[in-house]
Amino acid sequence: MPPVPRREAAPPRRALATALVAAAALTLAACSGGGSTGSSASGTGPAGAATTGSTAGREAAASTRPPATSAAPASSAVTTTTARRPARHVFPVQPVAGCGVHYGHVHHDYPATDIFARKGCRFVSPTDGMVTEVSRTDRWQPSTDRGADRGGRSVAVLGDDGVRYYGSHLESVEDGIAPGARVRAGQTLGRIDNSGDARYVPTHLHFGISWPTRDGVWWVRRGTVYPWPYLDSWRAGGNRSPALAVRAALAAAGRRVPPCHSGC
Numbered sequence: 001m002p003p004v005p006r007r008e009a010a011p012p013r014r015a016l017a018t019a020l021v022a023a024a025a026l027t028l029a030a031c032s033g034g035g036s037t038g039s040s041a042s043g044t045g046p047a048g049a050a051t052t053g054s055t056a057g058r059e060a061a062a063s064t065r066p067p068a069t070s071a072a073p074a075s076s077a078v079t080t081t082t083a084r085r086p087a088r089h090v091f092p093v094q095p096v097a098g099c100g101v102h103y104g105h106v107h108h109d110y111p112a113t114d115i116f117a118r119k120g121c122r123f124v125s126p127t128d129g130m131v132t133e134v135s136r137t138d139r140w141q142p143s144t145d146r147g148a149d150r151g152g153r154s155v156a157v158l159g160d161d162g163v164r165y166y167g168s169h170l171e172s173v174e175d176g177i178a179p180g181a182r183v184r185a186g187q188t189l190g191r192i193d194n195s196g197d198a199r200y201v202p203t204h205l206h207f208g209i210s211w212p213t214r215d216g217v218w219w220v221r222r223g224t225v226y227p228w229p230y231l232d233s234w235r236a237g238g239n240r241s242p243a244l245a246v247r248a249a250l251a252a253a254g255r256r257v258p259p260c261h262s263g264c
Helices: 013-032 056-063 228-235 243-253
Strands: 113-116 122-124 129-135 153-159 164-173 188-192 204-210
Touching (some): 129 164
Antiparallel strands (some): 113 204, 153 164, 164 204
């Protein structure tokens, strides 16, 4: 009878397990030893600029990575970013309850909102920012009706959110409110009246929202986006921002100083 071929003995289970562990270690080492990748977060700043995480953190993580034979801790791949807090907004007429405030959702000729309120009520900064333009003198005359004079006494603030906020027909402007002055949300800018071309109508604040321009571009400053949706939010204690709508309006206009089309 021919001899029966001998069957190779199966490798011990311990040896097989050791081989699998070694293969897994080699695979993990190959993954951790490749090019460094890090996640970056972006946000929108006051003027719409993006802020991104620094690559220095990723390079530091790569330089401190353990040898390829062991897995790098999960924390070594984390890229730190600084989160921006959303701008705080407040209703621009204070006190709301004591001033008989009311306003509509329409405006003649261009986007703006007339906020009717009692004479002497406070016009306050809608958000943190810097004063850009101030008019302390009422130069409007019915005989000339110049567009640049129609606001009477007024204050414009460029918010830290990149939006310009404008209030006019004031009785007076507060001391210390001048171009370049820093103001905070809720700080008094002036007192409400009916100066300018509001001389013959009930006292109110003409409130305009727009993108910033050089000084004197009154046809943009008076308003390019309807404020009432944001006023509704702020009056109810919300914090809805007009920044995106203002950027969209600027893009639609195609230029920062478009020609005047109404009341010019």
